[in-house]
Amino acid sequence: MPTKADPCSQPSLMHPDEAIALLLAQVKPLQDSEVVPISQGLGRVLAEDLASSIDLPPFNNSAMDGYAFRFEDLANNESLNLIGQSYAGHPFEGEAKPNTCISIMTGAPLPVGYDTVQMHEKVEAKEEAIFIQPPKAIGANVRYRGEEIKTGGKVLVSGTQIGAAELGVLATIGTSQIRVTRQVRVAFFSTGDELRPVGTELAPGQIYDSNRYSIRGLLSRANVEWIDMGVVKDDPEAIREAFRNASANADMVLTSGGVSVGDADYTKQILDEEGEITFWKLAIKPGKPFAFGKINKAIFCGLPGNPVSSMVTFYKLVWPLINKMQGLPQAKPLQLKAKLKGELRKYPGRVEYQRGILSQDDKGEFQVCLTGGQGSGMLTSMSLANCFVILAQEQGHTADGTLVTVEPFNTVLC
Ligand SMILES: Nc1nc2c(c(=O)[nH]1)N[C@H]1C(S)=C(S)[C@@H](COP(=O)(O)OP(=O)(O)OC[C@H]3O[C@@H](n4cnc5c(N)ncnc54)[C@H](O)[C@@H]3O)O[C@H]1N2
């Protein structure tokens, strides 16, 4: 479908991928680390390799509720004699003798001398005489000491982000405290005279400050330490003071609004006076007027005020930056191809992040439809979506049924 050029684009605008490379080159992983209890470890990044001080599992044990015995005894006996029990936490204390068995629970220690377990369902018990269907091989249903990890074996490596599974792994090896990198400290504020806090009445021309809430959510998901500096008026001196306070207390200063070319858009101007601008404006939609630079020792990211633009630029540009500062590897987001349901409008000029709903059709093939209106002020397009439909810079309107590139939302956006 032939389409006109994007009226809001300029040929000189930088491609977002080039911008990411440029901004990643400006930051280094934080060197400081601290020790935290594992209960506070979720989302933190390990600053040390961790080896296990115990074998995993720590002792031979049963994988089933059933009976433990010597495999060779089944060849010569119709039934085995029951001589005791082994429960998880209460091991059998007797001696494993030939032609005997014990009942054993899942996770209970396997007594030395027994080598095989048969599950309850394949055993018939007639008082003390136990009739066991022979399992396929010796060692059936036994979990061996150290089969997962041996003492001294590496369990987690430095740079791993602690998720639910890692918390469990740490507890499994008995670790109560871990050394993690210091959290990136981010000070953020919204700018705009029209912004009112939730819980107040709106006067004509005012709107609620939503960006501070979505940004808080994004920062929480990115596991940083954040300082919410509230709303700063469209006043150059107020913005200057906020910049100075923020940069004195944080590794990163993050703002929303005031980066475009309006008469009250002072953010970029004050950044220029108080610090330095590395780049401003990208070939991305939404999010074109994103600004990046430095104020004192802090990194500066100026998100555009439009609510969707601020979320998209955070996701695309700020989040990789935070990851790098936290010592995480740069992971390429998962992308896939899906069949577009319905038509999509786009002018060549900028890479677009349209909001989509990804699903599978009856044959299991991926399909995606847009959430509806794609205006950069329509924040419900983000809450309805489960993916971005990513459209290349030169792509124009796109017909129903075309295969398009889709990036499912990850944990930062959900
Ligand atoms: N002449 C031009 N005008 C605009 C251009 C342009 O290239 N030339 N770019 C447009 C694009 S693209 C964007 S994106 C916006 C970004 O503008 P700003 O970053 O200066 O943001 P504001 O003007 O302050 O606000 C834009 C819009 O968003 C609302 N907003 C702002 N902050 C919040 C908040 N915290 N919570 C909710 N909503 C917020 C604000 O009321 C405006 O409606 O500029 C275009 N203009």
Ligand code: MOO
């Ligand atoms: O196109 Mo702007 O970049 O988000 O509204």
